[in-house]
Amino acid sequence: MRAVIVRSFGGPDVLEVEEVPVPEAGSGQIRIRVAAAAVNPVDLQTRSGALTAGGVLPPREVLGIGWDVAGTVEALGPQVTGFRRGDAVIGLSDRLALPLKAQAEYVVLDADAVASVPAGTDLVAAATLPLGGLTAAQALDAAGAGPGDTLLVTGAAGAVGGYAVQLAAAAGVRVVAVAGAGDEEVVRDLGAEFFVPRTADLPAAVRAAVPGGVHAAVDAASVGMLALDAVRGGGALVSVLGNAPTPLRGIRVSNVWIRADGPRLAALAAAGLRPRVAGVLPLHEVAEAHRRLAAGGLRGRLVLVP
Ligand SMILES: NC(=O)c1ccc[n+]([C@@H]2O[C@H](COP(=O)([O-])OP(=O)(O)OC[C@H]3O[C@@H](n4cnc5c(N)ncnc54)[C@H](OP(=O)(O)O)[C@@H]3O)[C@@H](O)[C@H]2O)c1
Numbered sequence: 557m558r559a560v561i562v563r564s565f566g567g568p569d570v571l572e573v574e575e576v577p578v579p580e581a582g583s584g585q586i587r588i589r590v591a592a593a594a595v596n597p598v599d600l601q602t603r604s605g606a607l608t609a610g611g612v613l614p615p616r617e618v619l620g621i622g623w624d625v626a627g628t629v630e631a632l633g634p635q636v637t638g639f640r641r642g643d644a645v646i647g648l649s650d651r652l653a654l655p656l657k658a659q660a661e662y663v664v665l666d667a668d669a670v671a672s673v674p675a676g677t678d679l680v681a682a683a684t685l686p687l688g689g690l691t692a693a694q695a696l697d698a699a700g701a702g703p704g705d706t707l708l709v710t711g712a713a714g715a716v717g718g719y720a721v722q723l724a725a726a727a728g729v730r731v732v733a734v735a736g737a738g739d740e741e742v743v744r745d746l747g748a749e750f751f752v753p754r755t756a757d758l759p760a761a762v763r764a765a766v767p768g769g770v771h772a773a774v775d776a777a778s779v780g781m782l783a784l785d786a787v788r789g790g791g792a793l794v795s796v797l798g799n800a801p802t803p804l805r806g807i808r809v810s811n812v813w814i815r816a817d818g819p820r821l822a823a824l825a826a827a828g829l830r831p832r833v834a835g836v837l838p839l840h841e842v843a844e845a846h847r848r849l850a851a852g853g854l855r856g857r858l859v860l861v862p
Contacts, residue, residue, distance in 0.1 A: 564603025
């Protein structure tokens with residue numbers, strides 16, 4: 557089968573699409589025939605070596621690329637229950653240092669990282685859900701905002717931010733969205749009550765909308781202290797880049813790290829969230845997908861189709 561791998565770190569040109577043996581599903585694992593695999597910022601950080609430099613990813617001779625997958629169950633390892641061959645599924649490959657990941661013709665995942673979706677699901681759109689949706693859900697758990705509370709979401713037009721806006725609004729949380737000047741309609745459409753352009757003085761603009769500051773923040777654009785300054789004393793801030801700011805004014809500050817969770821993913825898939833696809837490319841154009849994502853300005857995910 558063909559799979560995207562890197563052998564050395566660098567720009568998009570270090571990405572290789574190589575013939576490799578089809579992986580076997582071990583005990584408790586499922587082999588998925590990949591229909592679609594989304595391209596995420598973590599793929600760029602893996603390929604460039606930023607994650608290894610940051611101490612998150614140990615050096616390896618060969619690294620696979622790709623976390624998000626949608627496809628069909630092709631083989632079941634021993635002791636897998638609840639899935640059948642041919643089922644439409646989505647899943648998350650959440651271990652960094654594997655030689656084969658989701659951007660390939662087949663991927664093997666632990667069964668508890670996989671969720672069934674209804675037959676006939678648009679698998680290209682569904683491939684954009686796992687990483688962004690689960691990160692948003694797990695960040696909202698940590699933020700702890702409830703119905704009627706106010707929540708700041710930075711990077712609200714992005715994947716994590718966009719799902720955070722949708723999930724929070726659906727739970728009755730009043731969302732203040734920070735995004736590009738041209739994104740107001742998009743984020744209001746996702747459920748934001750207030751909009752702050754990212755060029756604004758963030759704490760001042762948020763506090764003008766919500767006197768005293770918001771109850772909590774999900775900082776998906778990693779603006780750190782600026783987001784913290786918009787949170788009221790005793791509130792909460794969740795960062796997604798591992799660089800959570802100093803917990804001033806009694807604000808509960810935390811970093812969220814995504815973890816695969818099949819049952820949660822199944823619930824997200826059934827929650828009527830709006831997936832956003834920025835473009836579809838064949839697997840061998842993975843380097844072009846990296847260039848486009850790095851350039852910024854995408855609204856929705858690029859999806860590779862083997
Ligand atoms: N901790 C974890 O487990 C975890 C999991 C998933 C993702 N992440 C990280 O979370 C971050 C967001 O991921 P994503 O998938 O949502 O990326 P994404 O889809 O590229 O979205 C990021 C969004 O933030 C916007 N943005 C950049 N700077 C901003 C600013 N100062 N104010 C407001 N918006 C700004 C971007 O706009 P432009 O495109 O116009 O620049 C884009 O819309 C990435 O750094 C990713 O690596 C962490």
